[in-house]
Amino acid sequence: xxxxxxxxxxxxxxxxxxxxxxxxxxxxxxxxxxxxxxxxxxxxxxxxxxxxxxxxxxxxxxxxxxxxxxxxxxxxxxxxxxxxxxxxxxxxxxxxxxxxxxxxxxxxxxxxxxxxxxxxxxxxxxxxxxxxxxxxxxxxxxxxxx
Numbered sequence: 001x002x003x004x005x006x007x008x009x010x011x012x013x014x015x016x017x018x019x020x021x022x023x024x025x026x027x028x029x030x031x032x033x034x035x036x037x038x039x040x041x042x043x044x045x046x047x048x049x050x051x052x053x054x055x056x057x058x059x060x061x062x063x064x065x066x067x068x069x070x071x072x073x074x075x076x077x078x079x080x081x082x083x084x085x086x087x088x089x090x091x092x093x094x095x096x097x098x099x100x101x102x103x104x105x106x107x108x109x110x111x112x113x114x115x116x117x118x119x120x121x122x123x124x125x126x127x128x129x130x131x132x133x134x135x136x137x138x139x140x141x142x143x144x145x146x
Contacts, residue, residue, distance in 0.1 A: 002078030002079075002080065002081050002082075002084075003078060004114065005078060005081075005082065005083075005109070005111045005114070006077070006078050006084050008030070008084075008114050008115075009073070009076050009086050009107070009111075010073050010076060010086075012030045012116075013071045013072065013073050013086070014073070015029075016071055020060050020063060023056060023063070024056060027052055027055065027056040027059070028052070030115060030116055031052045031056075031115060031116050032052070032113075032115040032116060034050075034051060034052075035051070035052060035055060035116050035117050035118060035119070036048065036049065036050050036119075037049040037058065037059075037116075037118075037119050037120075038118075038120040038121065039058065039121050040105060040122060040123050042123060043062075043121070045061070045062065064095075065094060065096070066092035066093065066094065066095065066101065067092060067094070067095050068091070068093060069090070069091070069092035070090065070091050071088050071090050072088065072089045073086050073087070073088055073089075074087045074089050074104065079132050079134065082110055082111055082112065083109065083111075084108075084109045084111065085106065085107070085108055085128055085132060086106070086107045086109065087105075087125070088106075088107050089104050090102070090103060090104070090105060105121050105123060106121070106122045106123070106125050106127070106128035107119060107120070107121055107122075107128070108120045108121075108122065108128050108131045108132050
């Protein structure tokens, strides 16, 4: 199941619609109705979201403020059977400010039956690894390092 979950995470980012009108169908395909999402706390307007409707609202509003917003998976690793860590490169420019955004985020995903039940965004690999409960020998066993 672990490699299947890695592919789910990759498809989630690859299939993110450019048209916000398609966000609901996208969310329905990937998010469990009772899922939780925790965006990186340093992102503007970031707040925990509980349930698919809140998650969809946040993601739609977040993506709407960026022109040319893109998310591309640089790498992804299965962590056990139900968790995936992905390094995701994001780019865009503020619609109003023109401020450029280009950086990597580390996305921790917990999946059940091919859907997200929890997702956390982290600005550092170290923070993401801690969220997944990994350190020391567990990192080495997963083929990762701090």
